[in-house]
Amino acid sequence: xxxxxxxxxxxxxxxxxxxxxxxxxxxxxxxxxxxxxxxxxxxxxxxxxxxxxxxxxxxxxxxxxxxxxxxxxxxxxxxxxxxxxxxxxxxxxxxxxxxxxxxxxxxxxxxxxxxxxxxxxxxxxxxxxxxxxxxxxxxxxxxxxxxxxxxxxxxxxxxxxxxxxxxxxxxxxxxxxxxxxxxx
Amino acid sequence: xxxxxxxxxxxxxxxxxxxxxxxxxxxxxxxxxxxxxxxxxxxxxxxxxxxxxxxxxxxxxxxxxxxxxxxxxxxxxxxxxxxxxxxxxxxxxxxxxxxxxxxxxxxxxxxxxxxxxxxxxxxxxxxxxxxxxxxxxxxxxxxxxxxxxxxxxxxxxxxxxxxxxxxxxxxxxxxxxxxxxxxxxxxxxxxxxxxxxxxxxxxxxxxxxxxxxxxxxxxxxxxxxxxxxxxxxxxxxxxxxxxxxxxxxxxxxxxxxxxxxxxxxxxxxxxxxxxxxxxxxxxxxxxxxxxxxxxxxxxxxxxxxxxxxxxxxxxxxxxxxxxxxxxxxxxxxxxxxxxxxxxxxxxxxxxxxxxxxxxxxxxxxxxxxxxx
Numbered sequence: 034x035x036x037x038x039x040x041x042x043x044x045x046x047x048x049x050x051x052x053x054x055x056x057x058x059x060x061x062x063x064x065x066x067x068x069x070x071x072x073x074x075x076x077x078x079x080x081x082x083x084x085x086x087x088x089x090x091x092x093x094x095x096x097x098x099x100x101x102x103x104x105x106x107x108x109x110x111x112x113x114x115x116x117x118x119x120x121x122x123x124x125x126x127x128x129x130x131x132x133x134x135x136x137x138x139x140x141x142x143x144x145x146x147x148x149x150x151x152x153x154x155x156x157x158x159x160x161x162x163x164x165x166x167x168x169x170x171x172x173x174x175x176x177x178x179x180x181x182x183x184x185x186x187x188x189x190x191x192x193x194x195x196x197x198x199x200x201x202x203x204x205x206x207x208x209x210x211x212x213x214x215x216x217x
Numbered sequence: 218x219x220x221x222x223x224x225x226x227x228x229x230x231x232x233x234x235x236x237x238x239x240x241x242x243x244x245x246x247x248x249x250x251x252x253x254x255x256x257x258x259x260x261x262x263x264x265x266x267x268x269x270x271x272x273x274x275x276x277x278x279x280x281x282x283x284x285x286x287x288x289x290x291x292x293x294x295x296x297x298x299x300x301x302x303x304x305x306x307x308x309x310x311x312x313x314x315x316x317x318x319x320x321x322x323x324x325x326x327x328x329x330x331x332x333x334x335x336x337x338x339x340x341x342x343x344x345x346x347x348x349x350x351x352x353x354x355x356x357x358x359x360x361x362x363x364x365x366x367x368x369x370x371x372x373x374x375x376x377x378x379x380x381x382x383x384x385x386x387x388x389x390x391x392x393x394x395x396x397x398x399x400x401x402x403x404x405x406x407x408x409x410x411x412x413x414x415x416x417x418x419x420x421x422x423x424x425x426x427x428x429x430x431x432x433x434x435x436x437x438x439x440x441x442x443x444x445x446x447x448x449x450x451x452x453x454x455x456x457x458x459x460x461x462x463x464x465x466x467x468x469x470x471x472x473x474x475x476x477x478x479x480x481x482x483x484x485x486x487x488x489x490x491x492x493x494x495x496x497x498x499x500x501x502x503x504x505x506x507x508x509x510x511x512x513x514x515x516x517x518x519x520x521x522x523x524x525x526x527x528x529x530x531x532x533x534x535x536x537x538x539x540x541x542x543x544x545x546x547x548x549x550x551x552x553x554x555x556x557x558x559x560x561x562x563x564x565x566x567x568x569x570x571x572x573x574x575x576x577x578x579x580x581x582x583x584x585x586x587x588x589x
Binding site: 055 | 275280
């Protein structure tokens with residue numbers, strides 16, 4: 034009889050505890066309702082990519098010496114380097130250069146190893162096209178100056194969390210000239 | 218206790234003055250409350266969908282619908298329009314009659330249940346003496362429709378969802394009915410209006426929630442399970458069952474399920490408000506207020522204020538409960554089917570039985586406080 038009573042009491046305690054935890058959970062959910070939305074209203078607001086962001090690759094035609102290091106370090110030998118040997122100057126002459134961004138994984142090895150720094154990373158990440166072939170950028174497309182979200186008058190550029198001042202959690206309405214928190 | 222505004226009586230009276238017989242006048246009157254009920258329930262659903270999306274967004278630190286109308290209020294209308302214009306797909310090997318009957322059987326009883334929801338002394342469509350009983354009877358038709366939909370879809374996910382829905386509805390109906398029974402015992406009536414009037418004497422202090430706290434909790438849990446709301450939404454658990462019995466549905470038939478589930482949520486919230494939170498009565502009785510201000514409670518403008526206050530009070534209480542339901546949705550994880558049945562049969566059922574017995578005992582012991 035006592036054992037049964039103890040079971041009943043334990044069951045009651047467990048129930049009360051479960052109810053308590055549900056109450057605590059409800060309090061957490063309720064507390065979230067008064068917090069400011071953390072979402073970025075994408076086409077109108079955009080986050081500024083960090084300085085190490087690996088976006089579309091930029092290519093400078095005149096700097097390239099057609100050494101094909103980018104092809105060798107690429108995991109899938111993606112860059113297409115079309116050159117011919119100029120007997121008169123005894124140098125390779127680059128005809129065209131292309132990278133297919135539909136296949137590229139943006140690992141940045143080509144940029145890392147390029148001996149003349151003719152390859153570089155940009156902040157561009159909006160590469161969507163209507164056709165796959167349009168993603169195959171030739172040297173003209175690769176040489177276009179990259180756009181910046183901070184230059185776009187249609188877009189409110191927002192800083193990401195790491196670039197906000199100390200103890201500031203959200204990027205809207207920052208005072209002008211505010212600096213990012215110093216890392217220790 | 219004054220009788221309040223009697224629109225039906227006034228309407229019939231005014232038509233009778235034109236020389237139309239009282240029976241004919243009543244026939245003329247009948248379409249109005251019906252139409253009002255359908256429009257009211259549908260608008261309630263739209264408000265509910267909007268609230269659900271906005272509150273869910275807020276609980277997850279999002280914004281939610283924003284561009285369709287001010288604050289996105291037209292988003293549910295847009296959703297509904299989209300569903301109206303979508304193709305009605307009938308799976309090749311499904312049972313066409315049952316497949317169409319399913320959603321209809323789910324929606325009809327829910328809309329019919331609005332007949333017994335009172336918004337004021339005379340603001341109810343049918344004042345029948347077995348009001349709450351009618352609602353319980355109607356709500357047990359719904360699982361048949363769900364089972365029909367799940368079985369006729371000829372899809373294993375649909376069938377599983379339908380079976381789960383049926384099992385869930387049947388097991389939670391019993392604690393629901395038992396907790397309603399305790400209320401009925403206290404108010405000596407199955408009539409929703411009598412139940413509200415019985416709670417009206419001392420404002421917020423006389424609401425049934427103080428005399429039936431356990432019943433209130435059981436009723437609310439069981440109502441959430443009947444509506445298949447999270448944490449009890451396992452008939453349509455999307456991670457395991459795609460969409461349960463709704464998997465094969467599209468267009469208007471899917472919209473019927475969708476509307477049905479939201480109407481059911483509003484209805485359950487309304488019934489909790491009526492059974493436990495004093496229905497249309499305000500926290501401070503309006504008679505007391507008008508006496509305090511020195512106005513006769515039977516003057517016409519007080520009556521109008523009383524009626525509109527009653528409607529807004531009922532809706533306010535109901536939507537507060539809807540808000541709680543949405544908050545619960547983002548707080549509590551979904552239960553498993555065995556946990557669900559354990560909760561229903563081993564926890565809620567014995568406790569609601571004990572609650573009923575204790576209510577009966579208290580009624581015998583303190584007939585003044587527990588409605589002798």
